[in-house]
Amino acid sequence: MKTVCKKDQCAGCMACVDICSKKAIQVVDSVVAYNAIIDEEKCINCGACEKICQENKSPIQQKPIVWKEGWANDQKIRKKASSGGVASAIELAFVNNGGTVCSCSFENGFFCFSSAQTEQEIEKFTGSKYVKSNPKGIYKKIFDLLRNGKKVLFVGLPCQVAAVKNFVGDRKNLYTIDLICHGTPSPKILERFLNDYQLDLVSASNIKFREKTKFYLENNQKRFTVPTVVDNYLMTFLDAASYTENCYECKYAKTERVGDITLGDSWGSELAEDIQCKGVSLVLCQTEKGKELLEQADLHLSDINLERAIQWNHQLHRPSEKPKQRDKFLKEIRKGKKFSLCVWVSYPKRCIKNFIKTILYKTKIVR
Known part of the structure; x- marks a missing residue:
């Protein structure tokens, strides 16, 4: 091979x-x-x-020259976003200035990449997507847009940003945002989880992975578990047990970044809890192009301690570590067993705790 x-x-x-x-x-x-x-x-x-x-x-990676935390001033944008809405605010300003944004959206059962040139179109990019996406076709699209003199903003994972830069070369009109990434599972993992509920990705609609600091998978506004329990898909994701092999050796999980801007959650923020609940983004800027993007967008930004931000976002200094349950979990998945059974075999103690929490919630003993 x-x-x-x-x-x-x-x-x-x-x-x-x-x-x-x-x-x-x-x-x-x-x-x-x-x-x-x-x-x-x-x-x-x-x-x-x-x-x-x-x-x-790997393209050149640079240390941040500006580090901030903040959110979109437009509270509608901030409310819809998984975090502080900074990505959406930057995208909005970019299309309003005549540019094209390329990023990930969920369409017809696929996490794919598409382009947007209007405020309505960029709405499809909103929200975290904790699964490996497929950028096939977007590279040629970006190359053609740049060749025709258009400004393009690409928003994606660091490996995808690096791929765009390798594909089109050093272009004055190319702007990039890389997202702080824990790692990504195959979409087959998500498909298998949905199968437990007689669903598949094609029939799923409006998939949502989190609400601010609360992590839960939701399809068409329906959650897969009670509010006091993290569902099996996100449990394995947050434990780093479901990622593909390359993620544990990611060369982009460090302070030097590949994008003009890096965005993530401002974990460890020292702001008041009521402010954090509304969503606060971490913003690292590596280039003058990045500064330009921030200046054009309608954002509230304030200074942060970079060392503290790195401390609370381990992907800024190392990749996710492979847990001991990972090999067993994926071995069971590949055998074709139900997702819930694969999780039970791999995390028996945690599953028992979640079962008890579910019973207590349903009997209204705990809320």
């Missing part, structure tokens, strides 16, 4: 698929890992895929 990058270290950025003129590359998802496999019968050995792969060649 010939792969574009080191075996089991593919991030699934899909840049190699977009660059290959012979359609000789297929990204295979084994749940445990992604691999970009080359069909040697179709391959002409041009080397384009290997050169563009962000795993093989």
Whole structure:
């Protein structure tokens, strides 16, 4: 098996698929890992895929020159956002100035990338998405927009930002925002979780992964568990047990960042609790382009202690660590067992506690 990058270290950025003129590359998802496999019968050995792969060649990463915390001044934007709405506010200002925003949205059962040029269109990008997305096709779209003199803002995970930079090169009109990332599971993991409830991704609608500081999976405004218990999907996600192999060796989980701006949650904020409940974003700015984006947007920003921000966001100094339950959990998943059973086998004590919490909530003993 010939792969574009080191075996089991593919991030699934899909840049190699977009660059290959012979359609000789297929990204295979084994749940445990992604691999970009080359069909040697179709391959002409041009080397384009290997050169563009962000795993093989990482763009320049820079230390922050500005660090802030804050939120969108527009309270409607802030309320809809998972955090403080800073990404949405920047995107809004960007399209209002004639630019195009490219980011991840959930459409027809797929977490894919699309473009937006109006305020209404950027609404589809709102909200955290705790699953591996598929940027296939967006690289060519961005390349064409830039070639035609358009300004483009790409918002995605650090590996995806790196892939965009490798694909289009150093472009004056390209602006980038990378998101602080814990790691991402295969969408097959989410599909398996939904199967326990007789759902699948295609039939799911309006999937939501969190509400400010509360983490729960919701489909069409219906939660999968009682409010006092974290559902099985997010339990494995938050424990870092469901990520693909490459995430545990992520080269972008450090203070030096690949985007013009880095956005995340301002965990460890020293602001009053009632302010934090409304959502507070962490904002790191690495470039003059980043400063330009911040100045154009309608934001409330205040100074923070960078060392404290790094301390409370471990992805700013190291990747997520693989828990001991991860191998067992994914082994059970690959056997085809129900998601809930895979979790019970891997986390028996936690599942017993959650079962008790559920009973106490349903009997109204605990609220």
